[in-house]
Amino acid sequence: MARYADDLALAHLLADTADTISVARFRALDLHVSTKPDLTPVSDADTAVEKALRGTLSRARPRDAVLGEEYGATAASGSSRRRWVIDPIDGTKNYVRGVPVWATLIALLDGDEPVVGLVSAPALGRRWWAATGLGAYAGRHRTAATQIHVSGVSQLSDASFCYSSLTGWEEIGRLDAMLDIMRHAWRSRAYGDFYGYMLLAEGALDVMVEPELSLWDLAALIPIVTEAGGTFTDLAGRPGPYGGSAIATNGKLHDAIYRRLGVDPGTQTS
Missing domain, CATH: 3.40.190.80 (D-Maltodextrin-Binding Protein; domain 2)
Structure with a gap:
C-alpha cells in the first residue's frame, strides 16, 4: 500500500520548489509573457518552474523519464518504465492576468498508469494529492491535510x-x-x-x-x-x-x- 509513498513525498518537495518560484513572479510588473506556436501564452515563471523541477528530478530520480509542457520529453535510463509529467503552471492565462486560480501539476506514471498526482495552488493556499492505494488528501500542506471524497449525488x-x-x-x-x-x-x-x-x-x-x-x-x-x-x-x-x-x-x-x-x-x- 505504501509503494509510492516516497514518490509522493518527492512530489511535495517539487511542489514546494514550484510554489516558491511561481508565487514570487505572480503579478510581477516585469513578468515576461510570450506566445507559443499553438497560440497559448507562456511566462518566464512557467519555464523557471519546469527547469527547477527537472533539475531536482535529475538528481533524485535519474533513471526516470520526464515530460513537461515547456521542454518536452527526456528519456528514461535503462529499463525504467516510470515517467514524471509536469505542467509547471496550469492556468497560465489566469496567472498572467493576476487571477489566483492556477497550479503546478506533478504526476508519476508507472508504465501507462498515473500512480501519483499532486496539484499545488499556492495563491489559493491549497494543495491536493494522492497515490495509488493511499487515498486522496487536501490542505495547505501535507502536515495540515484531510482525506477527501467525492459526493454521493446520484441525480x-x-x-x-x-x-x-x-x-x-x-x-x-x-x-x-x-x-x-x-x-x-x-x-x-x-x-x-x-x-x-x-x-x-x-x-x-x-x-x-x-x-x-x-x-x-x-x-x-x-x-x-x-x-x-x-x-x-x-x-x-x-x-x-x-x-x-x-x-x-x-x-x-x-x-x-x-x-x-x-x-x-x-x-x-x-
Whole structure:
C-alpha cells in the first residue's frame, strides 16, 4: 500500500520548489509573457518552474523519464518504465492576468498508469494529492491535510456541473448536448483548468468535463479523483490520461453524462 509513498513525498518537495518560484513572479510588473506556436501564452515563471523541477528530478530520480509542457520529453535510463509529467503552471492565462486560480501539476506514471498526482495552488493556499492505494488528501500542506471524497449525488437534477468553456464543445459538435446537461443540472459553473477536478474530488461539485486536453493537463488529476472515489475517463469511455479529453464524475453520474453527451454507456471500460 505504501509503494509510492516516497514518490509522493518527492512530489511535495517539487511542489514546494514550484510554489516558491511561481508565487514570487505572480503579478510581477516585469513578468515576461510570450506566445507559443499553438497560440497559448507562456511566462518566464512557467519555464523557471519546469527547469527547477527537472533539475531536482535529475538528481533524485535519474533513471526516470520526464515530460513537461515547456521542454518536452527526456528519456528514461535503462529499463525504467516510470515517467514524471509536469505542467509547471496550469492556468497560465489566469496567472498572467493576476487571477489566483492556477497550479503546478506533478504526476508519476508507472508504465501507462498515473500512480501519483499532486496539484499545488499556492495563491489559493491549497494543495491536493494522492497515490495509488493511499487515498486522496487536501490542505495547505501535507502536515495540515484531510482525506477527501467525492459526493454521493446520484441525480443530475441535484448535481453541480462544471466545465472549462463552451467553445471546444461547439468545435466537436456537442454544444447542444452540453447545453442540455446545463439545463437539467441543479447548477452549472465554468471553473476551468485543474480547479473543477479538485472540487469534484472534494465533493463540492459532481461532474467536470473538458473536450481537449494534453497529457500534462490530465496525468496529475486522475489519481486524485479516482482515489477520492470518482470515475475518470475520456469521451470514448476509456480510462487513463491518453484520450485527450475528460469526463470526471463522482461515479454515480457517469452513465447519465455519457448518455447526454451522445456516448453509449455500454462502451465504457471502467
